[in-house]
Amino acid sequence: MSSDLFYALTGASLFTLGLYALIKHAHILRKILAINVMGSGVFLLLVALAAGGQQAFDPVPHAMVITGIVVAISATALALALMLRLREASGLAVLPDTSPEELSEQLPEAPSDVASKNNGKNA
Template sequence: MSPDLAPNALLYALLGAVLVGLGLYGTIARRHLMRRLIGFNVVGSGLFLVFGATGYRPDLGLDPVPQALIITGIVVALSATALVAALIARFAALTGGAGLPEEMPTTTREASRREPS
């Protein structure tokens, strides 16, 4: 095994952590459901990178078990993404949009409860 692989494993782990952070931001900050799905997939990709980086051991080399789990996770993530994308498309067809409804402010709710004079 190459001794240069250890610094790359750290780089992959850090890049994975950055992807997890960006994906969490995209999942939480966006109201459009497809953008939330993309953010969730970015989180998954970051976790795959982190998990793959932890599969390297300097004394033993690469461990094949995390690699097999990552490949299985990619297949499961792909099928789950296809299912959720189909559900979002159906939701958009029924409601006319793929975004979540905005919450009304408290003052607007109170104003809508009053009867017009």
């Protein structure tokens, strides 16, 4: 087994592993970590595949991976910030596990700030 293939397979398994964790775990932090693991898997695969098959050094996948890492960092930052806000609001860092029908019952009376002012007694 060539090392390229090994890395590629490792990348693929990281992706799968991350996917499993994403579905399995309820805590949002774990889900965010899972997404990151999946991302690393994709990046590893990208670099490994670029190295294999071609004779010359190919810079394009490396550029892609760097771009991808930047994107992943921003996404992670946003996700973490959202998680904190959610925990502040609900006290829990899990997804509100409601079916859409139940959710429709629980929607705030008026989610917008324009409408919220006259919302006091209408609940």
